[in-house]
Amino acid sequence: MFDQFALHERLLKAVAELGFTEPTPVQVAAIPPAIEGRDLRVIAQTGSGKTAAFVLPLLNRLIGDAQPRVDVRALILLPTRELAQQTLKEVERFAQFTFIKSGIVTGGEDFKVQAAMLRKVPDILIGTPGRLIEHLNAGTLVLGDVEVVVLDEADRMLDMGFAEDVQRLVTACGDSHQTLLFSATSGGAGLRDMVAQVLKEPLHLKLNLVSELSEGVRQQIITADDPAHKERLVHWLLANEPYQKAVIFTNTRAQADRLYGRLVASEVKAFILHGEKDQKERKLAIERLKQGGVKVLVATDVAARGLDIDGLDLVVNFDMPRSGDEYVHRIGRTGRAGGEGLAISLVCHNDWNLMSSIERYLKQRFERRVVKGLKGNYQGPKNLKASGKAAGSKKKKDDKKTPDKKAKPAARRPHAGKPQASQVVSEDGMAPLRRKKPTA
Structure with missing residues (x-):
């Protein structure tokens, strides 16, 4: 229960009003030290x-009677x-109580309207680094008395590419503030440098790591010959896979526009979201989906x-993401809060190495799937298939030499052929991923 935390009664009232009962593991781990004023570095899955x-401890620190606001405090x-x-x-x-x-200050909104809002001095300012830097440069944003800084994602x-902007904004907040840094992945050297620069004697918390990602999400790959083949697979999946809501990810805006046009032409009710869409269009797309x-x-x-959309239970990677971290964040849109989800990646010859590296990163092996009637010629690299055949030929020769011994079945190589769901195990010998029988 949330009353185990030393939270103000008004916050506990809001928590009860919103229907929250049991805190999640990340909340149990992070809220008490955050209330104590510790700097935190928290790695936790999206949707955890x-x-x-971070919001509850932040509000707990700022709560008090009504008074004129003279400084941004968080x-x-x-x-x-x-x-x-x-x-x-x-x-x-x-x-609310x-x-x-x-x-809020983000790009895509009227700068003068935002400046007028900043003159009213909100207690908590939420924003993206680029637009906040613009206000800092213009003198419309003063951060010298900030008490809490949260770096989410x-x-x-x-x-x-916001490293310098983030560093400058944190520096503008002075030296005495508390900093809470959250990320879904451990990141690389850049994140380690940021942690060293902005956190003071932080408590490090790691929860819901990527190795646990598959617990509520089935992960599959379907091989394809080319983008046109992928488009046919997308149409088949949307027509035959049971789902409430779906997101299809592409790597480029041009591909997103092209796929969206094909879906709309086929009378699929869809919206599109990418960086070239203005803020009004982006808001509309998300609201219509929600x-x-x-x-x-x-x-x-x-x-x-x-x-964070209720009922989002299907993610399709039209293009493989360029890193394991991006894969984690894409499929993290589904299977949230203990729910079930399905993530399907469409893999051409130029996607295979990316897919394999992501499998190694997650220490998992994705379920291979074939859609009847849409099976492509490409089924993986030729050298892997050839090595599997060579192993089979050698085994047959050995069997001829020792006919009195019972021959054992040849071991299936990690990427050869089309293993059945029951045969799919992670590369480090973990138990098979939980599967539902494929509908294809």
Whole structure:
């Protein structure tokens, strides 16, 4: 229960009003030290409840009687507009019985309107680094008295090239603030450098690591010959796979536009989301998907972070993501909060190495699947198939030499042929992934 935490009664009232009962593991681990004022570095899966893990301690620190606001007291940095909007809603929900006010600053909105909002000095400012830097440069943003800084999806902000902006904004907040850094992955050297620069004697918490990602999400691959073949597979999946809502990820805006056009031409109710869409279009796409006006969203990785949509149970990677971390964030859109989901990756010859590296990164092997009537010629690298045949030929020769001994079946190589679901195990010998019988 949330009353185990030393939270203000107004926050406990909001938690009860919202129907929260049992805190998640990340909330149990992070809320008490955050309330104590510790700097935290938390690695936790998307959908694990980490927003409440930093919002509740932050509000608890700022709570008090109504009084004139003269300084921004807390800053929450996020990589995308969508995630910023979502976080603003969460802050407002938990703060509903307090006098704490929040504001948001992201790209795609009127700069002068934002400047007017900043003159009213919200207690909590939520925003994306690029637009916040613009306000800092213009003198419309003052951060010298910030008490708490939250860096959410810090790994993604680094991936998007915001490292210098983030560092500058944190520095502008002075030296005495508390810093809470959250990420879904451990990141690389850049994230380690940021941790060293912005956190003071932090407590390191690791929960829901990527190795646990498959627990509620079935992960499959379907090989394809070319993009046109992938498009036919997408149409088949949307027509035959049971789902409430689906997101299809591409690596480029051009491919997203092309696929979206093909779906709409086939009378599939879909929306599209990528960086060239203005803020109004992006908001509309997400709201229509949340409300059920459409069932399918075609998106680039701009949507891989921050989408929290009930009923999203199918993710299709039209293009393989370029890294294991991006894969984690894409398929993290489904199977949230203990739910079930299905992630399907369409793999051409130029995707195979990426797919294999992601399998190694996750220490898993994805289920191989074939769609009847749409099986392509490409079934994996030729050298792997050839080596499997060579192993089989050698075994046959050995069997002829020793006819009195019972021959054992040849071991199936990791990437050869089309293993059945029951034969799929992770490369480190872990138990088979939980499967439902394929519908294809």
